[in-house]
Amino acid sequence: MAQITFINADGSSKEVHVEAGTTVMQAAMDNGIDGIIAECGGACSCATCHVYVDESWLPKLEEPSSIEQDMIECVLEPEDNSRLSCQIVVSEDLDGLVVRVPESQY
Amino acid sequence: MKDRHCIIIGGSHAAAQLAPSLRQNGWDSDITIIGAEPVLPYHRPPLSKTYLSGDKNIHDILIRPHSFYTDNDIHTMLGDRAESIDRKRKVVVMADGAEIPYTKLALTTGSHVRKIGLPGVDLGGVFYLRELDDVDRIRHYVGRGKKAVIVGGGYIGLETAAALRKLGMDVTVLEALPRVLQRVTAPEVSAFYTRIHREEGVDIVTDTAIGSIQGNGDVNAVTCQDGTVLDADLVIIGIGILPATELAGNAGLEVDNGIVVDEFARTSDHDIVAAGDCTYHYNPIYDRHLRLESVQNAVDQAKVAAATLCGKLEPYSALPWFWSDQYDLKLQIAGLSQGFDQVIIRGDIETSRSFAAFYLREGKLIAVDAVNRPKEFMISKRALMHHFSPDPVKLADDSLKIQDVLKP
Ligand SMILES: Cc1cc2nc3c(=O)[nH]c(=O)nc-3n(C[C@H](O)[C@H](O)[C@H](O)COP(=O)(O)OP(=O)(O)OC[C@H]3O[C@@H](n4cnc5c(N)ncnc54)[C@H](O)[C@@H]3O)c2cc1C
Ligand code: FES
Numbered sequence: 123m124a125q126i127t128f129i130n131a132d133g134s135s136k137e138v139h140v141e142a143g144t145t146v147m148q149a150a151m152d153n154g155i156d157g158i159i160a161e162c163g164g165a166c167s168c169a170t171c172h173v174y175v176d177e178s179w180l181p182k183l184e185e186p187s188s189i190e191q192d193m194i195e196c197v198l199e200p201e202d203n204s205r206l207s208c209q210i211v212v213s214e215d216l217d218g219l220v221v222r223v224p225e226s227q228y
Numbered sequence: 229m230k231d232r233h234c235i236i237i238g239g240s241h242a243a244a245q246l247a248p249s250l251r252q253n254g255w256d257s258d259i260t261i262i263g264a265e266p267v268l269p270y271h272r273p274p275l276s277k278t279y280l281s282g283d284k285n286i287h288d289i290l291i292r293p294h295s296f297y298t299d300n301d302i303h304t305m306l307g308d309r310a311e312s313i314d315r316k317r318k319v320v321v322m323a324d325g326a327e328i329p330y331t332k333l334a335l336t337t338g339s340h341v342r343k344i345g346l347p348g349v350d351l352g353g354v355f356y357l358r359e360l361d362d363v364d365r366i367r368h369y370v371g372r373g374k375k376a377v378i379v380g381g382g383y384i385g386l387e388t389a390a391a392l393r394k395l396g397m398d399v400t401v402l403e404a405l406p407r408v409l410q411r412v413t414a415p416e417v418s419a420f421y422t423r424i425h426r427e428e429g430v431d432i433v434t435d436t437a438i439g440s441i442q443g444n445g446d447v448n449a450v451t452c453q454d455g456t457v458l459d460a461d462l463v464i465i466g467i468g469i470l471p472a473t474e475l476a477g478n479a480g481l482e483v484d485n486g487i488v489v490d491e492f493a494r495t496s497d498h499d500i501v502a503a504g505d506c507t508y509h510y511n512p513i514y515d516r517h518l519r520l521e522s523v524q525n526a527v528d529q530a531k532v533a534a535a536t537l538c539g540k541l542e543p544y545s546a547l548p549w550f551w552s553d554q555y556d557l558k559l560q561i562a563g564l565s566q567g568f569d570q571v572i573i574r575g576d577i578e579t580s581r582s583f584a585a586f587y588l589r590e591g592k593l594i595a596v597d598a599v600n601r602p603k604e605f606m607i608s609k610r611a612l613m614h615h616f617s618p619d620p621v622k623l624a625d626d627s628l629k630i631q632d633v634l635k636p
Contacts, residue, residue, distance in 0.1 A: 151291065151292055151296075152292060152293050152295070152296055153296075154248060154296065154299070154300065156248075156252055159527070161523055161524055161527055162273070162523070162551055163271035163273065163274070163289065163291070163523075165273070165274075165277075165551060165553060166558070167551035167553075167558065167560055168524075168549075168551070169602075169606065189558060189600070189602050192602040192603045192606075193602045193603075193606060195603065196602070196603055196606030196607055196631075197606070
């Protein structure tokens, strides 16, 4: 199990506990984080699961694939810590992960 | 007002969005989802992709887990079919005769596969592919070195071919029209997919219609109308879908190539909304009525429908988009290409596996098919919303950044 904190665009936050092996996107869907839409269900096709990863956690994540990298560069408000949450697989190492949900996914 | 009840008929993408969106919009009374399939709403697209290939299981593809529905007080009646709607008495009548009263009703009945009446279509090993259960039954006929015939060269047929190929089957795709994907893409894109499937070892046969299916209990061959006989251990028919409008039609709601809804997802009875594959609706970006078969439409229209039921009228005006995964090809489609008068190809469509096809009409960009080109897809989505007229020469020039070419 790992704890993940979602910080919504309005400043409210939610801590959730998820099994290793699921994705951060699925954790958001399972716990009703409304700012994550995830239309393609994790196929890395829609970019409506965009999140900003807390800087201190970036070194612990695997590098994005080239497809993910290209998508991220074109989301609404890209930042250096932008990621597609469906591509982040939760592991024990990510226990405590903090991500911010953008204002809008389109 | 806690004694109200919203019933959602159909338990798939649209329903799985509509119910939580009702809660988000402040609906504090009962919500019930009635779904004929005996499973919680799941992602349907993987059925012809990662679920068929075995890379994902049912838990991976559920849209939300069971706990989400209980936590949000959303009742589910799964494996149950709504038989009719009595609008005068405002009740839904179930297959066993039980009546469930509603205050508001949402129809998310989706679509059915289009069936063909052919000799042999009822043999074992002959399937349509729409539901989880279809794929679970298809599995019994899958095997390395066995032969599969796919009837219909649309996206689902081609994805199925790719997944079965991955599982080691010998695959033939039969298409009655002169090219695969004929109804949805430009000839260049059809030629691209034909090339890739052949490179991957799939036999693509066009201009050839199926005539009959032979077998003894289980299928063993398919005979084409031109007399050719193909050995087959498995036949999957994917020749399109029809909107599920029977409930709506029998209840006297307006139906025309789908359940007719206004921009707020209301049917001709304003206590009843509809969303997803089953609707026929107006799209302001393309200024015409459409019936769409996509997750995007199911999700976005469901949000509008939920808002409407909560008294918030927000017109539906989303850009249609779609995707298809085959082999190492990630196709992302934005917009609708029907009616194009010019196609511009960016990248090497002849020999590589990465390009974008832009569809223009009277100089305006109306759609893009982007294969392994996420930037072209993402940037086009925005340009499409603005009816942008790109410079065709620059668009084709792969050395220019797409961000600079499609800058509105
Ligand atoms: C194999 C396959 C691959 C696909 N791939 C993609 C893709 O890559 N991208 C994409 O965007 N789209 C894809 N689609 C299309 C997409 O799945 C549909 O557009 C989407 O599922 C529509 O959702 P919906 O909720 O409107 O209806 P549906 O998913 O059709 O669901 C309707 C549900 O309602 C139930 N129902 C109907 N009538 C009743 C009744 N009277 N009582 C109770 N229940 C009832 C049905 O059993 C069904 O479960 C694919 C579809 C298939 C079949
Ligand atoms: S869910 Fe679609 S890209 Fe992540």
